[in-house]
Amino acid sequence: MTGASTTDRGLPNATVARLPLYLRALTQLRATGSATCSSDQLAEATGVSSANVRKDLSHLGSHGTRGVGYDVAHLQAEIAQAIGQTQEWNVVLIGAGHLGKALAAYPGFASRGSRIVAVVDADPERVGERVVDGLAIESADELDAIIRDRAVSIAILATPTHAAQEVADRLVAAGVTSILNFAPVALRVPDGVDVRQVDVAAELQILAYHEQRKSSPREEAVSG
Amino acid sequence: MTGASTTDRGLPNATVARLPLYLRALTQLRATGSATCSSDQLAEATGVSSANVRKDLSHLGSHGTRGVGYDVAHLQAEIAQAIGQTQEWNVVLIGAGHLGKALAAYPGFASRGSRIVAVVDADPERVGERVVDGLAIESADELDAIIRDRAVSIAILATPTHAAQEVADRLVAAGVTSILNFAPVALRVPDGVDVRQVDVAAELQILAYHEQRKSSPREEAVSG
DNA sequence: CTGTGTGAACCTTTTCACAGCG
DNA sequence: CGCTGTGAAAAGGTTCACACAG
Known part of the structure; x- marks a missing residue:
C-alpha cells in the first residue's frame, strides 16, 4: 500500500517546512528583548500569512494568550522540541x-x-x-x-x-x-x-520561466 | 479579488517546478540515443509519478504518441521553449x-x-x-x-x-x-x-524532524 | 478591545481509472 | 495490446471570518 502518506501521524508537511522559519524569527525576537509576539509579527518576519502562522502553531497544541500573543521563549522551546532541536x-x-x-x-x-x-x-x-x-x-x-x-x-x-x-x-x-x-x-x-x-x-530555471512571462507583451489583461 | 498572481494564465506552479527535471532527464535520454520515451521512463528518471508526468506534459499541449510515448528531441524543445531556455x-x-x-x-x-x-x-x-x-x-x-x-x-x-x-x-x-x-x-x-x-x-532541520520521528518508539506497524 | 484558535470555504495538487488512439 | 490524455475523485494546503478568552 502506498498509503505511507508523508504525514503519517505527525504535523502536516507544509507546517514542518515552516517551523524552522518561525524558530529563526523567534530567536531574533528574543535577541531584541521581546517577551511576547503576535502571529502578525511572526508573519511579517517569515513571509507567511498570519492566519497560516496561527494554524501552524495550533498544530503544536499551541499556548498563545488571546489578546496578547505568544510567549517568545516558550514558543521557541515548543518548536525546538517539535523539530528535534533539543539535540544536535x-x-x-x-x-x-x-x-x-x-x-x-x-x-x-x-x-x-x-x-x-x-x-x-x-x-x-x-x-x-x-x-x-x-x-x-x-x-x-x-x-x-x-x-x-x-x-x-x-x-x-x-x-x-x-x-x-x-x-x-x-x-x-x-x-x-x-x-x-x-x-x-x-x-x-x-x-x-x-x-x-x-x-x-533548477531554481534559476523556475525564475527564468517567470521572467519570460513578465516580459511577454500582453498577457496581463486582468481587470482594468 | 485578491489577485493571486501565482498562476495567472500560465502553467500550474507545481508543474513549472518540475519542468527543469524533465528537461534534465530528456537531455540524458537523448545522450543515450533514445528517440522516444514513455511517461514511465520520465517518472523513473525524475522521481515524479507517471500520472503526474502525463498531466504536467498535457499542460504544454503535449504531443505524445499513444502506444509509443514522447519524441525526446521534440519534447525537449517544447519544454525548453516553455521555461524560456531558448535564450540565455x-x-x-x-x-x-x-x-x-x-x-x-x-x-x-x-x-x-x-x-x-x-x-x-x-x-x-x-x-x-x-x-x-x-x-x-x-x-x-x-x-x-x-x-x-x-x-x-x-x-x-x-x-x-x-x-x-x-x-x-x-x-x-x-x-x-x-x-x-x-x-x-x-x-x-x-x-x-x-x-x-x-x-x-532549514532543510537539515526538516530532515531532523523526520529523523526524530523515525527513532521514536511508537510506530504503527502497518507495512505489509 | 486585541489577537488567538478554528470550523468552513476555497484553491491547488495528486491520484485514480479508463476511454481511445496507434 | 501499450501508452497517452483526461475527467472525476481524493488529498493536501491556504484563506476567511468570527466566536471567544484575557
Whole structure:
C-alpha cells in the first residue's frame, strides 16, 4: 500500500517546512528583548500569512494568550522540541569540492542544530586537507566507519552528479536515513529514507520561466 | 479579488517546478540515443509519478504518441521553449564568500540556460580577484551599472544575512525582478518581483524532524 | 478591545481509472 | 495490446471570518 502518506501521524508537511522559519524569527525576537509576539509579527518576519502562522502553531497544541500573543521563549522551546532541536544532529558531508568546502565552512548549521562531524572525499589528493577549524578531509573509504562510530544519521551529498547514486547507496547501507542532496539527480532510496533536493540550476530555471512571462507583451489583461 | 498572481494564465506552479527535471532527464535520454520515451521512463528518471508526468506534459499541449510515448528531441524543445531556455539569462551573483565562489564555479548553470555575467562583493580586498575563467570580482558600487549594461534580470544573493535585505532593495531599484536568495531571511520585495529561497540549514532541520520521528518508539506497524 | 484558535470555504495538487488512439 | 490524455475523485494546503478568552 502506498498509503505511507508523508504525514503519517505527525504535523502536516507544509507546517514542518515552516517551523524552522518561525524558530529563526523567534530567536531574533528574543535577541531584541521581546517577551511576547503576535502571529502578525511572526508573519511579517517569515513571509507567511498570519492566519497560516496561527494554524501552524495550533498544530503544536499551541499556548498563545488571546489578546496578547505568544510567549517568545516558550514558543521557541515548543518548536525546538517539535523539530528535534533539543539535540544536535551529527551530519557527514560527502564531496569536498567548491560547494562541499563552502558548506563545511557555513556557520549557520551549528547555530541551528546540526554539526558536521566529518567531511569525506574520494580524491586521495584532498585527504588530510583542513577545511575548517577542527575538520580535515577524510577518505571515502572511512565512510562506513565514520557513520557508525559518530552516530551519523544525516548526510549532505555534494559530490559530482555521476557519483551521487553510488554514494547514496553506500550511505543507506551504512545506516543513514536522511540525505540532503545537491547533485542534480533523482536519488533512488528505499522506503524510510528521506531525501531533500537542492537544485540551484533548477531554481534559476523556475525564475527564468517567470521572467519570460513578465516580459511577454500582453498577457496581463486582468481587470482594468 | 485578491489577485493571486501565482498562476495567472500560465502553467500550474507545481508543474513549472518540475519542468527543469524533465528537461534534465530528456537531455540524458537523448545522450543515450533514445528517440522516444514513455511517461514511465520520465517518472523513473525524475522521481515524479507517471500520472503526474502525463498531466504536467498535457499542460504544454503535449504531443505524445499513444502506444509509443514522447519524441525526446521534440519534447525537449517544447519544454525548453516553455521555461524560456531558448535564450540565455544573464545573472549577477552578489557575495563572493565561500558560497558565492562555489556558485560562481558551478558548471551546471551554463548547461542549463543561465550565465553568470558578474560577481560582486562589498569587500574592497576581494575586488579584482579571479573567481573563475573570465570572471573577476567587481565592486558592489558597480552593481547598478552592471545590471543595466549587461541586461541582468536575475540575481543570486549570497551575502551575509545582515546585508541581504539592503542588497535586495538595491537590486530591485536597479531593475532586477527575480532573486535566488541564499541568506536565511525573508526578503521584502514589491509585487512583480519573484524570490526563491534556498535555506540549507532549514532543510537539515526538516530532515531532523523526520529523523526524530523515525527513532521514536511508537510506530504503527502497518507495512505489509 | 486585541489577537488567538478554528470550523468552513476555497484553491491547488495528486491520484485514480479508463476511454481511445496507434 | 501499450501508452497517452483526461475527467472525476481524493488529498493536501491556504484563506476567511468570527466566536471567544484575557
